[in-house]
Amino acid sequence: MSSSALSNEEIRRYSRHLIMPEMGMAGQRRLKQSSVLLIGTGGLGSPLALYLAAAGIGHIGLVDFDLVDESNLQRQIVHGTATIGLSKTESAKRRLQDLNPLIELTSYETQISSANALDLMRPFDLIVDGTDNFPTRYLTNDASVLLGKPNVYGSIFRFEGQATVFSPRDGGPCYRCLYPEPPPPGLVPSCAEGGVLGVLPGVIGTIQATEAIKLLTGIGEPLIGRLMLYDALSMRFRELRLRRNPNCPVCGDHPTIRELIDYDQFCGITPPVNVMSNQYEITPTELAAELKNTQRPFLLDVRNPYEVEIATIPGTSKVIPVDQLPERLGELDSALDMVIYCRSGARSGRAVELLKSAGFHKVRNLVGGILRWSDDVDPSVAKY
Amino acid sequence: MATITIPTPLRKYVEGRDNIILEAATVGELLSKLVENYPDLGQHLFSAEGKLRSFVNLYVGDEDIRYLQGEATPLRSDEVISIIPAIAGGTAR
Numbered sequence: 011m012s013s014s015a016l017s018n019e020e021i022r023r024y025s026r027h028l029i030m031p032e033m034g035m036a037g038q039r040r041l042k043q044s045s046v047l048l049i050g051t052g053g054l055g056s057p058l059a060l061y062l063a064a065a066g067i068g069h070i071g072l073v074d075f076d077l078v079d080e081s082n083l084q085r086q087i088v089h090g091t092a093t094i095g096l097s098k099t100e101s102a103k104r105r106l107q108d109l110n111p112l113i114e115l116t117s118y119e120t121q122i123s124s125a126n127a128l129d130l131m132r133p134f135d136l137i138v139d140g141t142d143n144f145p146t147r148y149l150t151n152d153a154s155v156l157l158g159k160p161n162v163y164g165s166i167f168r169f170e171g172q173a174t175v176f177s178p179r180d181g182g183p184c185y186r187c188l189y190p191e192p193p194p195p196g197l198v199p200s201c202a203e204g205g206v207l208g209v210l211p212g213v214i215g216t217i218q219a220t221e222a223i224k225l226l227t228g229i230g231e232p233l234i235g236r237l238m239l240y241d242a243l244s245m246r247f248r249e250l251r252l253r254r255n256p257n258c259p260v261c262g263d264h265p266t267i268r269e270l271i272d273y274d275q276f277c278g279i280t281p282p283v284n285v286m287s288n289q290y291e292i293t294p295t296e297l298a299a300e301l302k303n304t305q306r307p308f309l310l311d312v313r314n315p316y317e318v319e320i321a322t323i324p325g326t327s328k329v330i331p332v333d334q335l336p337e338r339l340g341e342l343d344s345a346l347d348m349v350i351y352c353r354s355g356a357r358s359g360r361a362v363e364l365l366k367s368a369g370f371h372k373v374r375n376l377v378g379g380i381l382r383w384s385d386d387v388d389p390s391v392a393k394y
Numbered sequence: 395m396a397t398i399t400i401p402t403p404l405r406k407y408v409e410g411r412d413n414i415i416l417e418a419a420t421v422g423e424l425l426s427k428l429v430e431n432y433p434d435l436g437q438h439l440f441s442a443e444g445k446l447r448s449f450v451n452l453y454v455g456d457e458d459i460r461y462l463q464g465e466a467t468p469l470r471s472d473e474v475i476s477i478i479p480a481i482a483g484g485t486a487r
Contacts, residue, residue, distance in 0.1 A: 054483070142482060144480070165483045167402055169402060170481070172481065188480075189448065190448045192449055193447070206483070211483075239478070249456060250476065251456050251457055251458065253458065253461055333406065
């Protein structure tokens with residue numbers, strides 16, 4: 011087929027691939043004929059997109075709904091300072107077109123959902139999971155299994171990462187074989203709370219890109235049925251065995267999940283309640299006004315000490331990290347009118363619930379946390 | 395003595411340690427001793443009914459205990475037990 015033949019320009023560009031016998035002209039032609047759908051163009055998606063584009067994958071689809079933010083650039087290296095504020099798919103597309111104008115790029119500026127996942131994924135040979143939350147991971151898994159496509163998985167937290175290839179059609183397990191159910195919201199901290207070493211997604215995303223290229227060209231031993239663990243602090247790689255669970259609800263012998271479900275509900279995520287009517291919440295603007303009163307509220311910061319070092323709201327009365335709150339309730343006076351804050355309002359929301367259940371009734375959560383305080387009240391307070 | 399490796403998200407419940415060495419004949423005994431020494435870890439490993447949570451996997455060597463003898467899996471003295479929780483990465487949901 012002429013479409014899979016390599017032009018002289020392509021032969022020059024890919025010459026370091028072509029001179030390896032394992033890859034050769036045949037492998038490079040396979041890459042040119044291949045298509046990959048990359049879900050997420052963030053920390054994992056950045057090195058993935060760059061290396062897959064550079065390698066000459068014929069068609070790459072990019073799915074993301076987010077915009078490039080300054081705080082992304084510590085790790086999301088496909089984007090740049092010049093594209094802050096642009097959609098991540100457009101930003102990535104510009105960089106990738108410059109890196110390799112010989113490939114086709116399609117951007118889908120949308121949030122992948124049960125309604126669109128199968129249609130988005132169907133045209134592609136391979137799915138790569140560069141997402142950052144449990145509902146999208148289960149959605150990506152189930153849709154890949156239903157379509158019979160391999161799903162190259164990677165995940166990161168602080169200094170640790172995991173990678174594997176889920177491919178039930180090749181006899182391997184799927185994500186649900188590994189973890190039948192997600193943790194309830196709040197039990198496992200997210201990167202926004204827990205942080206992440208910027209170079210970590212570089213390592214894990216590059217492993218995913220390696221596996222994608224191996225699967226598409228058919229060379230080497232794929233990471234199917236093996237979970238690669240990486241610990242950056244001890245600089246150790248370890249490998250665990252994964253098995254397909256014959257009772258798995260989606261890839262097992264008698265599957266009970268035959269179509270996509272509501273993944274937010276499956277992960278226990280409920281839609282946010284109406285903010286206006288909630289007596290347990292306060293906006294930064296309202297708080298700023300109350301802090302000027304003589305009867306000012308007691309202002310409790312539930313972040314960690316290293317966050318307090320970065321930025322704080324002037325007039326903070328006390329700092330107790332949310333994890334220590336249960337055993338330090340004795341330090342608080344339930345008679346006082348109290349406002350609780352954290353970075354974004356998530357942890358302080360949990361703190362309000364905890365205090366309510368412990369008999370505190372005059373507690374309010376600062377909606378949007380110190381981030382919105384900086385936006386609405388005092389821009390001199392640093393956002394992180 | 396068996397060595398249990400503790401993943402980053404759970405280290406704050408074990409005084410920041412990345413591994414813990416304990417004497418135990420089976421996985422079940424090891425877990426009981428672990429939670430006895432670090433009670434805060436309990437709710438992250440076990441449900442209210444005392445079952446190992448479905449988003450936490452335990453490995454003896456490189457094998458999942460679900461495919462060995464579960465909590466009855468015997469331990470050699472030099473065994474390494476890994477706790478591998480689900481991690482999603484990225485920003486908050």
